[in-house]
Amino acid sequence: MSPDPEKVAVEVEGRSLVLTNLAKVLYPDTGFTKGAMIDYYLRIAPALLPHIADRPLTLKRYPDGVTGQHFYNKHAPDHRPGWVRTERLPAPGSTSGRDWVRYVIAGDLPTLIWTANLAGLELHTPQWRIAHVAEPDLLVFDLDPGAPATVVECCAVALWLRPLLAEAGFEAYAKTSGGKGLQLLAPLSGMNSDQASAIARTLAEHLEREQPRTVVSRMTRSLRPGKVLVDWSQNNAHKTTIAPYSLRARSRPTVSTPVTWDEVAACTRPGDLVFASGDVLERVAKHGDLLAPLLGGLPREPLA
Numbered sequence: 001m002s003p004d005p006e007k008v009a010v011e012v013e014g015r016s017l018v019l020t021n022l023a024k025v026l027y028p029d030t031g032f033t034k035g036a037m038i039d040y041y042l043r044i045a046p047a048l049l050p051h052i053a054d055r056p057l058t059l060k061r062y063p064d065g066v067t068g069q070h071f072y073n074k075h076a077p078d079h080r081p082g083w084v085r086t087e088r089l090p091a092p093g094s095t096s097g098r099d100w101v102r103y104v105i106a107g108d109l110p111t112l113i114w115t116a117n118l119a120g121l122e123l124h125t126p127q128w129r130i131a132h133v134a135e136p137d138l139l140v141f142d143l144d145p146g147a148p149a150t151v152v153e154c155c156a157v158a159l160w161l162r163p164l165l166a167e168a169g170f171e172a173y174a175k176t177s178g179g180k181g182l183q184l185l186a187p188l189s190g191m192n193s194d195q196a197s198a199i200a201r202t203l204a205e206h207l208e209r210e211q212p213r214t215v216v217s218r219m220t221r222s223l224r225p226g227k228v229l230v231d232w233s234q235n236n237a238h239k240t241t242i243a244p245y246s247l248r249a250r251s252r253p254t255v256s257t258p259v260t261w262d263e264v265a266a267c268t269r270p271g272d273l274v275f276a277s278g279d280v281l282e283r284v285a286k287h288g289d290l291l292a293p294l295l296g297g298l299p300r301e302p303l304a
Contacts, residue, residue, distance in 0.1 A: 037116060
C-alpha cells in the first residue's frame with residue numbers, strides 16, 4: 001500500500017506529528033494552503049510564542065477554509081498528544097464554581113504546529129497569564145471603525161489616545177487587528193481586570209467627550225456609523241483578543257501586525273496598514289518584534 005499523500009509525518013523539536021491535508025486551500029482568493037499556513041506559523045514562532053506563552057488559548061478553527069464553517073475551540077481536544085500542555089480553569093463567566101474548561105497552553109513550537117494542523121487559523125488569548133488569573137499584564141483598546149470610517153480614522157484616534165495613556169502612566173504600542181481596525185496595548189501590573197476595565201472605560205469615555213464627531217465608547221450599533229468605537233471592554237477577564245502575529249480569516253492571509261507610531265501617523269489609506277503573512281515575516285526579519293517591550297525585556301532579535 002502506498003503512503004497516504006494527505007498525511008506527512010514530521011518531527012518538531014523532538015515531538016512526532018502527523019500533518020494532514022497540506023494542499024487544502026484555506027484562502028480561495030489567493031490559493032493560500034494549509035501547508036502555507038503551517039509554514040507561516042513555523043517561521044513566525046520565535047516572535048509569536050512569547051506573546052501567547054502561559055495564556056489560555058482559544059482557537060478559531062476553519063477546517064474548510066475561510067469561506068466555510070468555523071468554530072471557536074476553547075476545550076482542549078480529547079485526541080491531543082500527551083505532551084500538549086493544558087490547564088483546567090474556570091469557564092468564562094462561570095459563577096457557580098462548577099464549570100471548567102481545559103485550555104491548551106501553546107508555549108512551544110510543537111504545540112503551535114499541532115494547533116495549526118487543526119486548522120486553528122486564528123489565535124485568541126486573554127490579557128492575563130495562568131499564574132495570575134484575572135490579573136492582567138496588558139491593557140488593551142480595540143479601535144473598530146464603523147463604515148465609512150476606516151483604519152485611517154482609527155490611526156487618528158490612536159494618536160489622540162496615546163498621550164492620554166501616557167498621562168495615566170501607560171506606554172502604548174500599536175498593532176493592526178489584521179482586519180479593518182487597530183489595537184493599542186500597554187504593559188500593566190498591580191491591578192485586577194475590573195480595575196483595568198475601569199481605567200480603560202474612563203479613558204475611552206473621556207476621548208468620546210473630547211472628539212464626539214469621531215469617537216464612540218458605547219457598543220450601540222446606531223451610534224457607530226462613521227465613527228471609531230474605542231472598545232475598552234476587551235479588558236474583561238473573560239474576553240480574549242487576537243494575538244500578535246496571528247493570521248486572520250479574511251479574503252487574504254492578513255496578520256495582526258505590530259506597527260510603529262511613525263507608521264500610524266503616516267497612514268492615509270486603508271491599504272497602508274494591511275500586511276499579509278509574507279510581509280510580516282519580512283518585517284520581523286528586518287525589525288525584530290516591535291511588541292517586545294510588552295514582554296518586559298529587550299527587543300528580540302530579527303528572525304534568521
